[in-house]
Amino acid sequence: MDFDYTPKVKALQARLLAFMDEHIYPNERRFFEEIAANRAKGNAWVPTTLIEELKPKARAAGLWNLFLPHSPRAPEGLSNLEYAPLCEIMGRVPWAPEVFNCSAPDTGNMETLERYASEALKDRWLEPLLRGEIRSAFLMTEPEVASSDATNIQCRIERQGDEYVINGRKWWSSGAGDPRCAVYIVMGKTDPEAPRHAQQSMIVVPANAPGIRVIRPLSVFGYDDAPHGHMEVVLENVRVPADHILLGEGRGFEIAQGRLGPGRIHHCMRSIGAAERALELMCKRLQERVAFGKPVAAQSVWHERIAESRCLIEQARLLTLKAAYMMDTVGNKVAKAEIAMIKVVAPNMACQVIDWAIQAHGGGGVSDDFPLAYAYANQRTLRLADGPDEVHRNAIAKLELARHSLHPKEVDMPITRGC
Incomplete structure (x- = not known):
């Protein structure tokens, strides 16, 4: 397995990182302030002006619909392995994927329409979704x-x-x-x-x-x-x-299998991005604060947590890349064990790293002054969304038992809540 990123992906990474630095991170507070202002006016469910302003900029930068595999309707589409590092970058800020038309549930719905809908339904619904109009x-x-x-x-x-x-x-x-x-x-x-x-x-x-x-x-x-x-x-x-x-009629589970596999890996890629952001914020905070006469970063307990965070993130990333590679090369059905494993590993890893980052920020960590509390809420929810941990672990265990059985049985990926 070769996980080295192609020149095309490296160029997209560079453009995406530059876009995040210029347009996303500086506007994190504005995003929530705009929602709060709409709520104060009596309607929080008004689309933010910020995201609508940024969408044309993302499209002009060639950072649009990157999640969708190459097709006549998405000539800029990428493979799962190519999309993985880009999705990770978007995941560093929970609302960022929408700017690039790469947010759930639209991603899963667009893939479902592309694969399973009639041409008439594609014209009516997929086309405006791909344009980000609905x-x-x-x-x-x-x-x-x-x-x-x-x-x-x-x-x-x-x-x-x-x-x-x-x-x-x-x-x-x-x-x-x-x-x-x-x-x-x-x-x-x-x-x-x-x-x-x-x-x-x-x-x-x-x-x-x-x-x-x-x-x-x-x-x-x-x-x-x-x-x-x-x-x-x-x-x-x-x-x-x-x-x-x-x-x-009767094809719902078949469609769900096709829809939830890519959706799960997208969630896991974003989880890695959220964990990377949390580790970055944790390290900066620990070096800025002084307690008991020395920087908090000098306390050995934080050396343990920083090191463990880096190990956890790298392990989860490698497993996610392996799953993406297998989805591209042998298909979702053969990669079902890897997809189930990353769905357990990535959100749990992100929850742990974000939890340590919250602890490093003290009381500020649970406030809205930092993005950590919101990130934790998102990641904790992912231990339920697209299938709870227990269901995925059950599927993994059955696959493992089947490998060592004299009478192996087919084990399906769990079909549970999808978003």
């Missing part, structure tokens, strides 16, 4: 069932003539609170009597379809993530044309 949401998780097992999904998608009628309640529907959100991809049951993994389907639903109600935003450790947000959504007798079903 946003989208992915509706999978439900409040009334254990969504770590997606076969529990109760949302019904029933065929009635030339339409499908959808009834259900979803939550953690990332992006559904954004006024720019124009389209949902919804997972539900089309045939409860079919085999366990052939009951579910995915369907494209216009966000303004009659019968859709966004009930409330869900907060994460006190953060509502406005203007993006994670919403609870009710669908009551929502009707969409029959040709909006993706691939056909």
Whole structure:
């Protein structure tokens, strides 16, 4: 395995780092101040002027839609291995990926539409998403069932003539609170009597379809993530044309496998970026502060934590690059163990490094004066999003047992909450 970055990727890295230095880091406080101002006016769900100003600059810099594999609609697309170091850089600031049109759930939804939608649906929804003109949401998780097992999904998608009628309640529907959100991809049951993994389907639903109600935003450790947000959504007798079903009835798990693999690795790449930023802030803070007559950085306990942080980050990065390499060369199905492993390793690693960085900042670490508390909330949430740690560990263990069994069995990647 050769993880050396190509000249093309190195050039993109340099441009992206320069863009972050010029436009992202200096505007971190402005981003949250703008949201606070909108909230004070009575509506936190207004798109920020800042991000809309920066999008054309990112596009002009050739830093646009980098997540999407090369295709006629994305000639600038990269492989997973090529995208990995770029996604890591974007992950250093939680809101930065949107500036480059590389944020969830739009990335996963765009890949899903590119792979599985008809040309008519691509023209209607994928094209404006690729241009950054609209946003989208992915509706999978439900409040009334254990969504770590997606076969529990109760949302019904029933065929009635030339339409499908959808009834259900979803939550953690990332992006559904954004006024720019124009389209949902919804997972539900089309045939409860079919085999366990052939009951579910995915369907494209216009966000303004009659019968859709966004009930409330869900907060994460006190953060509502406005203007993006994670919403609870009710669908009551929502009707969409029959040709909006993706691939056909009973193909939902197949689509989920294709969607969640890349989504998981994108999350893990961003987790590494968040951890790198936390380590950088920790080292700077420790050298700036004096306690008990000497710089805090001189205390041996912090030598241990800094060294351990560097080891953890490098280990997670190498495992992520291996998973990306395997996805590119042998496919997501063969790389399922590596994808599951990084989904456990990366968020746990980031949580630990950010936790130490918070400790190094003292009381400031848990305040909004520094980006650490918000980063921790995001990373702790990732231990649940796209599948909880326990489900991924279970899959890893089954794969390992199968390797040493006289009667090996096929083990599927877990299909759980996706964002």
